[in-house]
Amino acid sequence: MIIKSFNLNDLRKSNSNFFLFYGSNDGYKEEIINEIFLGKDSGEVIRYDEGQILNDKNSFFETCLNESLFEEKKIIIVSRITSKFYEIIKDLTEKNLSNKKIILNSNILEKKSKIRQLFEKEKNLVCVPFYDDNASSLYKIANDFFKKNKISISSENINLIVNNCAGDRKHLKNEMDKILNFSFTNTTVNKDQILKLINLYENENYFELIDSCLAKNRNKVFKIINSNTFNRNDAMILIRSFISRLKRLLELKKLSKIIGNNLETINQFKPPIFWKDKEIVTSQMNNWTTENIYTLLDELNSLEISFKKNNDLSCNVIFDLIFNTSNKTNSLP
Numbered sequence: 001m002i003i004k005s006f007n008l009n010d011l012r013k014s015n016s017n018f019f020l021f022y023g024s025n026d027g028y029k030e031e032i033i034n035e036i037f038l039g040k041d042s043g044e045v046i047r048y049d050e051g052q053i054l055n056d057k058n059s060f061f062e063t064c065l066n067e068s069l070f071e072e073k074k075i076i077i078v079s080r081i082t083s084k085f086y087e088i089i090k091d092l093t094e095k096n097l098s099n100k101k102i103i104l105n106s107n108i109l110e111k112k113s114k115i116r117q118l119f120e121k122e123k124n125l126v127c128v129p130f131y132d133d134n135a136s137s138l139y140k141i142a143n144d145f146f147k148k149n150k151i152s153i154s155s156e157n158i159n160l161i162v163n164n165c166a167g168d169r170k171h172l173k174n175e176m177d178k179i180l181n182f183s184f185t186n187t188t189v190n191k192d193q194i195l196k197l198i199n200l201y202e203n204e205n206y207f208e209l210i211d212s213c214l215a216k217n218r219n220k221v222f223k224i225i226n227s228n229t230f231n232r233n234d235a236m237i238l239i240r241s242f243i244s245r246l247k248r249l250l251e252l253k254k255l256s257k258i259i260g261n262n263l264e265t266i267n268q269f270k271p272p273i274f275w276k277d278k279e280i281v282t283s284q285m286n287n288w289t290t291e292n293i294y295t296l297l298d299e300l301n302s303l304e305i306s307f308k309k310n311n312d313l314s315c316n317v318i319f320d321l322i323f324n325t326s327n328k329t330n331s332l333p
Contacts (some may be wrong), residue, residue: 001016001118001120001122001123001124001125001126001127002120002125002127002128002129002132003127003128003131004128004129005025005028005032005130005131007127008032008035008036011032011126011128012036012061014083014126016125016126017097017100017101017102017124018089018092018102018104018119018124018125018126019101019102019103019104019126019127019128020081020104020106020115020116020119020126020127020128021033021103021104021105021106021128021130021170022081022105022106022107022108022109022116022127022128022130023107023108023129023130023131023132024107024108024130024131024132024301024304025130025131025132025133025167025169025172026130026170027131027133027168027171027172027173028133028169029105029130029136030170031169031173032128032130033077033103037075037101037103038075043073043074043075043099044073044074044075045074045075045077045231046074046075046076046077047076047077047078048060048076048077048078048079049078049080050078050079050080050081050082050084050085051080053078053088054085054088055144057088057120058190060088061092063076064076064092064100064199065093065095065097066071067236073099073100073101074099074100074101075100075101075103076101076102076103077103077105078102078103078104078105079105079301080105080106080107081104081105081106081115083113084105085104085115085316086114086115086118088113089102089104089118090118093118093122093124093125094240101297107140107305107308108301108305131242132167132247133167133168133169134167134247134248135162135163135167135247135271136251136270136271138162138165138167138169138172139158139159139162139270139271141169141172142158142161142162142172142176143158145176145180145193146158146176146179147249149180149183150187151179151180151183151187151188151189151280152187152188152189153157153179153188153189153194154191155271155272156191156272157189157190157191157194158271159271160191160194160195160198161175161179161194161198162178162271162282163244164198167240167243167244167247170202175197176200176330177199178197178198179194179198180201182197193211206234206237206238206321207241207245207277208220208224209221209224209225209238209322210241210245210322211243211245211277211280211281211284211313212224212280212326213242213322213325213326214245214246214249214284214288214325215280215283215287216283216326216327217263217283217286217326218326218327221322221323222281222323224323225319225322234315234321235307235315235317235318236304236307238307238315238318238322239300239303239304239318240304242300242318242322243297243300243301243304246293246296246297246300247297249284249285249288249293250290250293250294251269251298252265252266252269252283252285253288253290253293254290255302256285257270262282262285262286263282264277265285266278266281266282266285282308296325299321300321301322303317303318
């Protein structure tokens with residue numbers, strides 16, 4: 001049974017013992033798990049990695065099936081789930097579980113994934129997809145947060161924070177918490193203070209690099225890469241920044257079809273695009289078709305999965321993609 005991540009009431013009402021949370025939005029998954037499952041009366045919380053269970057299946061089954069002498073309830077969370085876990089969870093769903101919730105946390109799962117199909121088809125199992133946040137949804141989260149905590153901050157500065165998070169809700173929460181702690185003695189937060197708090201000066205090159213790539217400005221791309229030292233940890237930030245920019249570009253292309261004019265589309269777009277960025281965004285819209293954007297998104301999603309599976313991958317992989325993308329012949333809509 002499928003439940004959308006925004007239908008929290010349906011998730012709360014579910015009597016299921018088994019939940020599959022899949023998708024790349026780890027921050028949202030963590031938020032839902034904490035809010036719905038890990039309250040005061042959640043009971044004992046036990047965490048596993050799939051690899052641990054594959055090495056000792058019997059111990060895992062004992063944990064799931066045995067009754068605890070000390071805790072009435074158990075929350076069992078298994079991370080990094082893959083297709084290797086299918087037979088284990090299928091066997092477990094045929095057992096009688098009492099006072100237990102088993103949450104399987106997976107990355108992106110294809111439609112043909114056996115474990116995803118199992119959870120989608122069975123009524124007593126719950127499958128929840130967690131898609132990436134876009135700039136609009138992150139802006140709303142940040143805006144609501146600052147209003148709730150009575151922090152005076154401009155729309156432009158909220159956009160600064162959102163753009164710095166590269167579509168990562170967890171990263172956004174960390175940045176908002178920094179500003180909240182700072183605001184205990186400062187109810188108004190200005191741009192310079194925000195730049196220092198979120199270290200944006202150090203990260204500006206990420207966005208400049210991606211924007212130049214999408215604008216097909218190959219010379220600027222070479223200049224930024226050659227004048228900066230990027231390490232392996234920067235690779236994932238670059239990938240997430242790239243995906244975030246492409247998703248914004250998709251939204252712009254969709255709106256442009258309705259309005260019929262790129263400049264007016266940029267002026268009406270929400271959250272607002274900074275005046276200094278309008279020229280490069282116009283160039284991006286002229287350079288990319290919707291079909292080509294989706295193709296590049298597929299490449300980046302595959303690359304992100306590869307980096308998550310193997311942290312030792314070189315930064316050169318993402319740089320090769322950036323170089324090749326900035327050098328492609330323009331494909332006008």
